[in-house]
Amino acid sequence: MARQARQRGRRASGAGRWPVLGVALALAALIAYVGWVKLEPRRPVAELAHPITALGRDSTIDVTLRDVGTGLAWSRIEIERNGTTTVLASARYPAETWRGSGLHETAISAPLAALGGALGEGSATLRVFAGDYSWLRWFRRDSALLEAPFAIDLTPPTIEVLSPQHYLKLGGLDFMLYKTAPDALRSGVAVDRYFFPGTAGLFADPAIHVAFFAVPQDLDAKTAVKAIAEDTAGNRREVPFHAVVKPRAFANRTLDIDDPFLARKVPEILDASRLPTQPDLVAGYLYVNRTVRQNSEARIKEVTRTSAAKPRWDGAFLRQPNSAPLAGFGDRRSYRHDGAIIDTQTHLGYDLASLRQAPVVAASTGTVVFADYLGIYGNAVIIDHGLGIFSLYGHLSASTVTPGQEVQRGDTIGRTGETGLAGGDHLHFSVMLYGVHVDPVEWWDGKWIRDHVTAKLEQYPRATATATRDE
Template identity: 25%
Template sequence: MYRNRSRINPKIFIFLILTLAIAYGVFHFLTSPKFEQNPPKIEIADEIYWNLISPLKVKISDDTGVKSIKVSLNDGENLIPLKDEEYGISQKELEIAVEFPKNLILNKDKKYKLHIEAGDISAWNFTKGNKIDKVVNIIIDNKKPLINLVANSYKITKGGSAVVVFSASDEMLDEVFIRTNYGKIFKATPFVKEGYYASLVAWPANEDEFRAEIVATDKAGNVSSSQIRYFYSDKKYKVSQIKLSENFLSGKVSDLASQHAQNFNSMSDLDKFKFVNETLREQNAKDLHAFTSRVHEDMISEFSLHPFYPLAKGAAVASFADHRLFFLNSEQVSESWHMGLDLASVANADIKESNYGVVVFLQDNGIYGLNLGVYYGFGVYGVYAHCSNSALSVGDQVKPNDILAQTGATGFAFGDHLHFGIVVQGVEVRPEEWMDPKWIKDNVSDVLESAKKVIEKGK
């Protein structure tokens, strides 16, 4: 009788199945996240300037979790331990601060290396996990940058502007800027030649006090600062108390709220007003500040502007920094600051340019209506709002006597007029200063020119 000799022995078959199952299990086990083979990542530059005072920030990350960190400093002869930690609770990302021992003095002439070792919680390598070592060259530098004031405006008025020129030097200079007491940072632009800087600064009309200081930092973390000695001139601005009426609330207020508020249908008339006067105003101001905060030049050697006269025979109908308090039934319900000068002449009047500039902003901007922004250099911008029409486009170059736009009543305007503003690095300032030829000459042009002569004389 014929027999099928190709039949597989059941024991062998079972053995093969078990072997495959075990192999699959081992493979699955070894390829599980617990056995990942990727070492931690250490984020720090290969070369660091260190003043031995500021802690060195080191970022460490791992797919499964960081288990241990060791940091030491090698001077070529000795290994100085700085940090040695084991983490009971692993973290996939952490940042450590490496501090230099206070009782140790280093020789600046030696070359130092920072050794960083990190291990993870992986069960790979017989449960020892993955490790990584990184060596960083350390350059010791505890010498602060030098700051020297060259020239500055004599005074700054609340709501106004001023200029400063100075030098800052350090072999490893990193940042140079102007810092104010109210948190604003003004960019310092390189001026005339390397090592010299100039900046316009601004004192907001709604800030009672103003202080500004020059700040220079180097790559090692050393910081120098120098107060700018201005004469501070206080100024009182108008406070207006405005009673809200039903006609006022149901007119343009309702129109603007219907265009911009998502829950318009559930709003009361007062809710609509508060939305327009507070929420929408704040958002529009943020947009305005965003496009007027930048200084576009990498270096300047001079700067001067002609006085601004945007509206021929225009009369002022609302002042800059008018603090408006709104009342309903004798109760104050809202407030706002009017950060521009309102000028009016006739309907759809031509708005004329007084200087050379470039259009950087042209769009509907809520309460500002059709809003045009022009950059004039050195962080100075002109803002033209409530326009009815403009033939310009973003990127267009403009020159004196060009027509920028026509006046109108777009946005939160109740009659045809121009809202004219001057902004210095994102801060609204008194347009009246920039409409005064003597103020421009005394506080900006002459200061920059005299500083330039000092700098060039020192070449």
């Protein structure tokens, strides 16, 4: 009995202690939880979105801030120049709950122009500071999360045109020489929306560059041509230079499109381009003649983005042997179906016809950069001849070369055919400057190449490196 009573008594007093213990435990758990949330030790981190070695008037400093746990509380971007510190940007991120802001990532884009008149040239230091809502912030030193030296550069690179005379015709091209500062990251010739990059390394003087430039057939002959140079800080110099551009009228041609042609061609091109079939043949044709045509040109632009840094061609380009021209460069074509004009496009090369499945020869020496189906051009081959000059061979029945292959002037690269948007067996031949079609006529003319290109190359001592020797 006594034992029982004792046990009962112990149970009673134990039951009395439980709530206290429970509350104490709950409190301890709460404190531990709050402590775990608010005493998290990880500081925010800062990262530059792009390197900032040299910055100009229009440059921005792009910083990404990240914080795990409580979230970001504030940020500040400072620039130190000649011992003076200026705040370029600062922000506060209010707490949303007792935990903090919950802002775990933010991107800051701070234009350097915000410094206004304080912006002088020279070296500077970027410092990025940021804090979070951790209680440990009271014990932290306000040290920079990121520190990076950079140079403020407000001077555009120099560019000087060396070749005195430039004569070209609308749709054609010419060659120029210029000298630019070593800090120029990008230089060449700008003609309206077109940009033709220059190439260095051909001459003993490394500052001398060469650039082919065109006044493309869709521009006005009076369009200004400008030599341009840009540095890493985004400073850009534009120097207009003298070029005499002969205007010309392009031929107008009407092409009759009949239903058997549409029935033969539209499914072939859509199928080879892995595009869905079109129930209506005229709608399908318009899709091919507009959208597939644009896609073909976009693919050409990609393939011709880079070119050998030296001339690879070997005298005048070869014209497809024993061929008669069917269509010329720049022809303005109207397409007539059932008596109505349904579309207009510009023909950007020469159509040359000889025998069916005639051998097609490389116009000059170079590297094959493309050999595949190319939309309206059907089976096509593109060859890089250096300095941005490429030749294109379209509508082939077969090609016998592969990308990367070196070809010599006159080598057989395939056979003519009527793949793509071709009404009969012929070769479509284009010459392009970085993917911009130019009149091929000049490249069939050895005198033109000598007068416009070779003579200018001979005016300055060439670099002795093997890189400039033509193979």
